[in-house]
Amino acid sequence: MSDVLLRHKQRRAAVKSDVILDVQELKVHFPVYGGFLQREVGTVKAVDGVSFQLHEGETLGLVGESGCGKSTTGLAILRMLPITSGKIVFEGVDITEHDPRQMRPVRRRVQMVYQDPFGSLDPRMTIGDIIGEPLEIHKLHGNKAERRARVMDLLKTVGLRQDMIDRYPHQFSGGQRQRVSIARALAVEPRLLLCDEPVSALDVSIQAQVVNLFQELQEELGISTIFVAHDLAVVRHVSHRLAVMYLGTIVEISTCDELYAHPKHPYTQALMAAIPVPNPVIEAGRSHQTIQGEVPSAQHPPGGCRFHPRCPHAMPICKEQTPKLLPQGSGLVACHLFT
Amino acid sequence: MSKPLLQVRNLTTRFGDGLGAITAVNNISFNVDVGETLAIVGESGSGKSVTALSIMQLLPDPPGRIMAGEIVFDGTDLAKLKEEEMRTIRGNQISMIFQEPMTSLNPSLTIGLQIAEPINLHKKLPWQKAYDKAEELLNRVRMPDARSRLSAHPYQFSGGMRQRIMIAMALACQPRLIIADEPTTALDVTVQAQVLELLKELTRETGTALILITHDLGVVARYADRVCVMYGGKIIETASALDLYARPMHPYTRGLMASIPRLDEPAGRRLVPIKGQPPNLSQLPVGCSFNPRCSEVVDRCRHDTPELMKFDDKHLHACWVAPHV
Known part of the structure; x- marks a missing residue:
C-alpha cells in the first residue's frame, strides 16, 4: 500500500467523528407554470428528501445522471436556491432560515468551484483580481500588497506560475482556468468546498492533472468537500464516500471501496455496468445488458421506488412503497431487496 | 483479402489560407474494411x-x-466528385450520425418525414411506402409505439430517443458505411450504453462498416475492432483494439492510457497526467507535434516529423523512439 493511500485511510479512520455538515430531509421543489394565465400547474421535485452527513476532512462524491438533483442539492446547501423543506446544519448551526446578512459569514466558510471554466471567470478581470476578490469582499488581508502576496501563494498551491498573475482568463486553457477557480475558492480558507462537475469540461489528458490537484489539496489542506459529478470513474479518485442519486433521492450511500466492489442498489449496479472499461479483454468478458428506458420526468416521478419501472428486480412492493435508506453492510441502501 | 471499403490516402484538410491557415488534418491515411468498426x-x-x-x-x-x-x-474518389454526384452517395451509401441530436434534426418537420425523405429520394419509393419503411426502422431502433410517433416532432423526444431517430435515419437506405461522430457524448451513461449497444447490434446485423469517432477510451475498448489515435491533425498510432490496449507504443497513447481514471483498477492509484496542453493547431511544434509534452523526447523529435512506421503489419505508429522495423 502506498504512503498516500495509507495516510488517506488513517485520516478516514481518524475523522469519522465530527460532522461538519448535516443535511436532513432536504427538499427543493420548483413550481411549473403553464397555460394562458401562467398559473402554477405542477412542481418539479428536483430534490425530494435527501439526508446525509459530511465529516471533517472528508470528500463525499454526489453522483447520478442528469436530472437526478445532484447539482440542485449542492446549490441548496449553499442557500443559493430556495429550500422547500428540510434542514441544513453547518458547523453545528442551522442555516436553513438564515437571511442574506446572516449567510455572509457562512459563505466565507463554504466555497464553490463550477463546471464551466469559461463562464465562471470574469473575462475583464486579471487572474490576480479574480483570486483576490473574495479576500476583498470578506475584508481579509487588508492592504493590496498583502493581498497580492496571498494570491501569489495561491497560484503556487494550484500549480500555476506566479508571473501569470496579471494575465486575463482568455490567455489560459480550460485546465488552467479550472486551477484559477480552485485558487479563488481556496482564497478565503473555506471549511467546505463544493465542486460541481469541476473536470467534466476538460480533455482527458488535462482532466488527470486537475484530478491529481484535488487529491493533493485534500491531503495537504484536508478541506471537507462535496464533489458533484456524473463520471463514476473520476469521482472515485477523489472521494472517500459516495452518494448515488436517482430522481431527487439518494438510493445508496457508502464508502468508495465498498460501493465499487459491491454495489448493492440495482441502479448503482446498472450505472457501473454501463461504464465501459478501457480494456478490450475485460470488455469482451463483461455482460453488456443495459437497463431499459430513460430517467422519467421529475414532475411526475413514478410512485413507490422511483427506479421500479427500469429495475430488473422490481417486485410488487416496489410500486407501492417508497423504500427507506437503511443500513446495509458499511453503507445505506434504499431498496426493497434488502428489507 | 478483399479490397477495403474506404481508403483514405494522404488526406490533408486546411482551414483558411495565407498566414492564418490551420491544417486540421495533416496527411493521414487509413482503411475501413467491409463490416468493421474503426x-x-x-x-x-x-x-x-x-x-x-x-x-x-x-x-x-x-x-x-x-x-x-x-x-x-468503393472504387470512387469522393474528393473529386461534384456536389450533385456526392448527393447520391451521402445518406445513401455513407451516412452520418452527429453528436447533437437536438441540432441535427429539423425541429419543424415530423420525424416520419425526416426518416422517409432519404428513402423516397434515394430508393425512389413512393411516400406511402417510404413511411411504412420509416415505421419499420423506428421499430428496429426500439422506439415504443412507432406508428403514432411518426407524426411527432423532435422536441417531443428525449436525447436518447432523438439519437435513436438519428440511427434510424442513418440506416434508412442500408448504407455500407456509417460515420458516428461522438454519437453519445451528450447522453447519460445508461442511455449511452443503450444507444451504442443498439448501434453495434444493427451494424453487425446489416454488415455495415462503422467509423466511431470518440474521445472515450472505454467506448473504444467495448466497441471497436481497430483504432486510429489522432494528435495535432495526424494519426500517430493505429492497431487492432486488442493490440493497442495490450501494447500501446506511441508515448501519447501510453500517456492517455495512464491518465484516464478507470473502474478496473484500485482507487488509490494516482493518475499520471500528460504534462502541458494539447497543441494549438496554428502554432504546431516543429518536428513531432507531441515533442513538448513527451517524456521520452530525443533530439530528432524536435526537427524531424515522424510519419507512420511499422512495428508489425497491423500495428503502426509515428514515433522515432518506439520500436519499429
Whole structure:
C-alpha cells in the first residue's frame, strides 16, 4: 500500500467523528407554470428528501445522471436556491432560515468551484483580481500588497506560475482556468468546498492533472468537500464516500471501496455496468445488458421506488412503497431487496 | 483479402489560407474494411471530426478545403466528385450520425418525414411506402409505439430517443458505411450504453462498416475492432483494439492510457497526467507535434516529423523512439 493511500485511510479512520455538515430531509421543489394565465400547474421535485452527513476532512462524491438533483442539492446547501423543506446544519448551526446578512459569514466558510471554466471567470478581470476578490469582499488581508502576496501563494498551491498573475482568463486553457477557480475558492480558507462537475469540461489528458490537484489539496489542506459529478470513474479518485442519486433521492450511500466492489442498489449496479472499461479483454468478458428506458420526468416521478419501472428486480412492493435508506453492510441502501 | 471499403490516402484538410491557415488534418491515411468498426480517438482539436466531415464532403467551404489526398469509397474518389454526384452517395451509401441530436434534426418537420425523405429520394419509393419503411426502422431502433410517433416532432423526444431517430435515419437506405461522430457524448451513461449497444447490434446485423469517432477510451475498448489515435491533425498510432490496449507504443497513447481514471483498477492509484496542453493547431511544434509534452523526447523529435512506421503489419505508429522495423 502506498504512503498516500495509507495516510488517506488513517485520516478516514481518524475523522469519522465530527460532522461538519448535516443535511436532513432536504427538499427543493420548483413550481411549473403553464397555460394562458401562467398559473402554477405542477412542481418539479428536483430534490425530494435527501439526508446525509459530511465529516471533517472528508470528500463525499454526489453522483447520478442528469436530472437526478445532484447539482440542485449542492446549490441548496449553499442557500443559493430556495429550500422547500428540510434542514441544513453547518458547523453545528442551522442555516436553513438564515437571511442574506446572516449567510455572509457562512459563505466565507463554504466555497464553490463550477463546471464551466469559461463562464465562471470574469473575462475583464486579471487572474490576480479574480483570486483576490473574495479576500476583498470578506475584508481579509487588508492592504493590496498583502493581498497580492496571498494570491501569489495561491497560484503556487494550484500549480500555476506566479508571473501569470496579471494575465486575463482568455490567455489560459480550460485546465488552467479550472486551477484559477480552485485558487479563488481556496482564497478565503473555506471549511467546505463544493465542486460541481469541476473536470467534466476538460480533455482527458488535462482532466488527470486537475484530478491529481484535488487529491493533493485534500491531503495537504484536508478541506471537507462535496464533489458533484456524473463520471463514476473520476469521482472515485477523489472521494472517500459516495452518494448515488436517482430522481431527487439518494438510493445508496457508502464508502468508495465498498460501493465499487459491491454495489448493492440495482441502479448503482446498472450505472457501473454501463461504464465501459478501457480494456478490450475485460470488455469482451463483461455482460453488456443495459437497463431499459430513460430517467422519467421529475414532475411526475413514478410512485413507490422511483427506479421500479427500469429495475430488473422490481417486485410488487416496489410500486407501492417508497423504500427507506437503511443500513446495509458499511453503507445505506434504499431498496426493497434488502428489507 | 478483399479490397477495403474506404481508403483514405494522404488526406490533408486546411482551414483558411495565407498566414492564418490551420491544417486540421495533416496527411493521414487509413482503411475501413467491409463490416468493421474503426474507432478514431483523440482530444478536442486533434482533427477527428474534420476527418469525418472531409469524407462526407461536408466541410464548410470556405474556409475548409481538402488540399490533397484521395478518399476512395468503393472504387470512387469522393474528393473529386461534384456536389450533385456526392448527393447520391451521402445518406445513401455513407451516412452520418452527429453528436447533437437536438441540432441535427429539423425541429419543424415530423420525424416520419425526416426518416422517409432519404428513402423516397434515394430508393425512389413512393411516400406511402417510404413511411411504412420509416415505421419499420423506428421499430428496429426500439422506439415504443412507432406508428403514432411518426407524426411527432423532435422536441417531443428525449436525447436518447432523438439519437435513436438519428440511427434510424442513418440506416434508412442500408448504407455500407456509417460515420458516428461522438454519437453519445451528450447522453447519460445508461442511455449511452443503450444507444451504442443498439448501434453495434444493427451494424453487425446489416454488415455495415462503422467509423466511431470518440474521445472515450472505454467506448473504444467495448466497441471497436481497430483504432486510429489522432494528435495535432495526424494519426500517430493505429492497431487492432486488442493490440493497442495490450501494447500501446506511441508515448501519447501510453500517456492517455495512464491518465484516464478507470473502474478496473484500485482507487488509490494516482493518475499520471500528460504534462502541458494539447497543441494549438496554428502554432504546431516543429518536428513531432507531441515533442513538448513527451517524456521520452530525443533530439530528432524536435526537427524531424515522424510519419507512420511499422512495428508489425497491423500495428503502426509515428514515433522515432518506439520500436519499429
